[in-house]
Amino acid sequence: MRDNEMTTPEIRIAEAGTTGIRPLLEIRDLAITFKTSGGEVQAVRDAHLTIMPGETVAIVGESGSGKSTTALAAIGLLPSNGRVSGGQILLDGEDIAHAPEKRMIELRGNTIGMVPQDPMSNLNPVWKIGYQVRETLRANGQPNGPDDVAKVLSQAGLPDAHRRAGQYPHEFSGGMRQRALIAIGLSCQPRLLIADEPTSALDVTVQRQILDHLDTMTTELGTSVLLITHDLGLAAERADKVVVMYQGRVVEAGPSLELLRNPRHPYTKRLVESAPSLASRRIQAAKEQGVETADLLAPAAEPAAADNVLQIQDLRKVYKLRQGLGKSSDFAAVDGVSFDVKRGTTTAIVGESGSGKSTVAKMVLQLEKPTDGRILFDGVDTSVLKPADLFKFRRRVQPIFQDPYGSLDPMYNIYRTIEEPLRVHKIGDKASREKKVRELLDQVALPQSAMQRYPNELSGGQRQRVAIARALALDPEVIICDEAVSALDVLVQAQVLNLLADLQANLGLTYLFITHDLAVVRQIADHVCVMEKGRLVETGSTDDVFESPRQDYTKALLNAIPGAKLMLPPEVA
Amino acid sequence: MTSNNSHYVAPIEETPLLATDAVKTDQAPLSLWADAWRKLRRRPLFIISALLILALTVVALFPGLFTSVAPNEGCELANSEGGPTAGHPFGFTFQGCDIYSRVIHGTQASMSVGILSVLCVLVIGVTLGALAGYYGGWIDAVLARLGDIFFALPLILGALVITQLPLFRENKSVWTVVFVISLLAWPQMARITRGAVIEVRNSDFVTAARSLGVSKFGALVRHVLPNALAPIIVLATLELGVFIVAEATLSFLGIGLPQSIMSWGNDIAGAQASIRTRPEIMLFPAAALSITVLSFIMLGDAVRDALDPKSRQR
Numbered sequence: 100m101r102d103n104e105m106t107t108p109e110i111r112i113a114e115a116g117t118t119g120i121r122p123l124l125e126i127r128d129l130a131i132t133f134k135t136s137g138g139e140v141q142a143v144r145d146a147h148l149t150i151m152p153g154e155t156v157a158i159v160g161e162s163g164s165g166k167s168t169t170a171l172a173a174i175g176l177l178p179s180n181g182r183v184s185g186g187q188i189l190l191d192g193e194d195i196a197h198a199p200e201k202r203m204i205e206l207r208g209n210t211i212g213m214v215p216q217d218p219m220s221n222l223n224p225v226w227k228i229g230y231q232v233r234e235t236l237r238a239n240g241q242p243n244g245p246d247d248v249a250k251v252l253s254q255a256g257l258p259d260a261h262r263r264a265g266q267y268p269h270e271f272s273g274g275m276r277q278r279a280l281i282a283i284g285l286s287c288q289p290r291l292l293i294a295d296e297p298t299s300a301l302d303v304t305v306q307r308q309i310l311d312h313l314d315t316m317t318t319e320l321g322t323s324v325l326l327i328t329h330d331l332g333l334a335a336e337r338a339d340k341v342v343v344m345y346q347g348r349v350v351e352a353g354p355s356l357e358l359l360r361n362p363r364h365p366y367t368k369r370l371v372e373s374a375p376s377l378a379s380r381r382i383q384a385a386k387e388q389g390v391e392t393a394d395l396l397a398p399a400a401e402p403a404a405a406d407n408v409l410q411i412q413d414l415r416k417v418y419k420l421r422q423g424l425g426k427s428s429d430f431a432a433v434d435g436v437s438f439d440v441k442r443g444t445t446t447a448i449v450g451e452s453g454s455g456k457s458t459v460a461k462m463v464l465q466l467e468k469p470t471d472g473r474i475l476f477d478g479v480d481t482s483v484l485k486p487a488d489l490f491k492f493r494r495r496v497q498p499i500f501q502d503p504y505g506s507l508d509p510m511y512n513i514y515r516t517i518e519e520p521l522r523v524h525k526i527g528d529k530a531s532r533e534k535k536v537r538e539l540l541d542q543v544a545l546p547q548s549a550m551q552r553y554p555n556e557l558s559g560g561q562r563q564r565v566a567i568a569r570a571l572a573l574d575p576e577v578i579i580c581d582e583a584v585s586a587l588d589v590l591v592q593a594q595v596l597n598l599l600a601d602l603q604a605n606l607g608l609t610y611l612f613i614t615h616d617l618a619v620v621r622q623i624a625d626h627v628c629v630m631e632k633g634r635l636v637e638t639g640s641t642d643d644v645f646e647s648p649r650q651d652y653t654k655a656l657l658n659a660i661p662g663a664k665l666m667l668p669p670e671v672a
Numbered sequence: 673m674t675s676n677n678s679h680y681v682a683p684i685e686e687t688p689l690l691a692t693d694a695v696k697t698d699q700a701p702l703s704l705w706a707d708a709w710r711k712l713r714r715r716p717l718f719i720i721s722a723l724l725i726l727a728l729t730v731v732a733l734f735p736g737l738f739t740s741v742a743p744n745e746g747c748e749l750a751n752s753e754g755g756p757t758a759g760h761p762f763g764f765t766f767q768g769c770d771i772y773s774r775v776i777h778g779t780q781a782s783m784s785v786g787i788l789s790v791l792c793v794l795v796i797g798v799t800l801g802a803l804a805g806y807y808g809g810w811i812d813a814v815l816a817r818l819g820d821i822f823f824a825l826p827l828i829l830g831a832l833v834i835t836q837l838p839l840f841r842e843n844k845s846v847w848t849v850v851f852v853i854s855l856l857a858w859p860q861m862a863r864i865t866r867g868a869v870i871e872v873r874n875s876d877f878v879t880a881a882r883s884l885g886v887s888k889f890g891a892l893v894r895h896v897l898p899n900a901l902a903p904i905i906v907l908a909t910l911e912l913g914v915f916i917v918a919e920a921t922l923s924f925l926g927i928g929l930p931q932s933i934m935s936w937g938n939d940i941a942g943a944q945a946s947i948r949t950r951p952e953i954m955l956f957p958a959a960a961l962s963i964t965v966l967s968f969i970m971l972g973d974a975v976r977d978a979l980d981p982k983s984r985q986r
Contacts, residue, residue, distance in 0.1 A: 466879060566880070
């Protein structure tokens, strides 16, 4: 504690000395306490950060690290059970940590603006976009005629702003909504903009456009930005300084590149090592080791050209869209997709939302019927499987879903969850099933004591391990991972990816990996299929696709990986 | 603009690295029901209502413990509208019956009508609602319209019509009242169940179970219904109180339980004769009815709070 307090002032003096400018926002020794049913909990301790005028500072941390709480305190919007219990928040020299609500209302909007996280829920669905922009302008005493509103919207990069202002939020796509929110956040030219995960709900290419635009706008206006993100790559790419938070404390802070190249705190080191957008190569150690053992155990692990466990041929899925009475139009969610999956390898299907990648997964899992085309599993057409054969097929192909909070039945404890597939397929007796469950828990590195717990007692990563154990219970050959790691924090994500790689090496599993995250693909996949709007635009080995993408769409996707262009010394990357 | 070149690192001993993603092992495992029970038993609302309901149940099952007067006996016109005397704390009705013993004996009828109606409504409403919500399509459309038809019938009007059918007019009993109430009240249960089932139907864990090889109906029984139970239980507890009132209403109107069965509704109806001279005769059965209904509704509220999924995120 002593040490900490001594370091910070030195930094401040150094800054003031070199520039002579007063920082716009300075947080000193901030502590935030929440009242919960279990007593007082300190969410943030000794947080400190400094933002100079015109500077962009990013706070990076996992969920629960206190990064959003710190930012909310700066704009005076802590939840009602939270309060600043120590330290100062200096805005241009004025301490606003305990400022009265009246003063905060004056500051919000025209001095501190905010772009919230989720563009889907942060616009009021019953008001037109234009009205919502006008509301902000009016609240801050700015001119708020239709032309002013249109100007604000067009500055945020919304074309045809006059017409757009008359539309409702549901008529906007996610990216457009986020632009509207940025327009609202910047409408009164605030001096500080707090952007809380502004793009984490958006596709990578849209994310890139939005962030580029945010950059241009804030540079033009000279706005300082406090960017909150879980993605170290994104933070390093967009911010001048990065502040790393962990367990409610600032563990490391410094200029972005310096911090990435030379992380000193063990947590930052860990983050840099696991950040998928920064790691350039696949999870090697486990993989190479695995190839050796797999070679010894089963010669088939070195796939022969013909050994395609899955062959997808000209797959099509057409949905009927209802358009009023009796009328309907066809919408091809998946259109003429063909690819093969070799046994013992990982094939990734990459695409943005709406590309049809999840529909492909559902059809492979026999949860949706293809409109056209064939899926061959081990050479057998799955569309003609009889119910009994389908039951056997289910044993050999298992899914892992995206949302670890939704894929486990909250009423089942972990033992029952993992045992269910064994019971359904009538494998073994009670004792042998229990033994198998214990083995499976070992395989996914969960303690056997977790057996009696319920999903709500486990973290996201642990639930995903349980889901993996359940998928493995029937000794399947193919596992379909539908965005299996997308909802997890970076470190946990790395752990789960390593686990999947180890399991593949030990059990000779084949993965079909559905994801929107190219960075993850590079870490785990052998082959990549890039999908756009229901069509397959590019396939190839991961190295080929990443090194020499042929299609413009693939190039755009690759360019959009945050932090992709950061030059890092090899020992870090 | 980057003026700050200093690189701050927190002292490592103050910010130790925790194992990524360790499993909590310090608390006992908690299922949804265990968690709800733990929350329930601390709430005064639940404790009070549960104690009242327990007492009422004992009274309903063993009325002999509380009064030595047998049902429909010991009425002497000489005692008509008499005040409280020793052994008869509440006094006498217009017919000269002991009010205290009538209130005690009336508990059984009210409670059994309430509980039996709720059970019937649960069976019909949950089955139809679950099928409609889970399978959707034409099953849903047909059941929804059927429910709407019954929904449109007001309870009293419907009961008046049904009880005038010869079959019912001749055989008035607890069962006819239960039948009438269940017939007119199931659509609400079906709607709640349908909504809850639709909400759970598309969860990933249901898809996961289906891709494990669980049959469609099996997934409904094993995964969907257990997860849709909370609103059903809450509604059932609340409706118990409502149905007890419905029975009293029907009995009051003379189309519910026959006079031979002691019930609070019949007693309230009988007390009308003395409402001007001795209004307190009506007070006792009415108070018993109010306390019973209030305790079930309080229980329903407490259960709803305990099962609220929003309060269940750690």
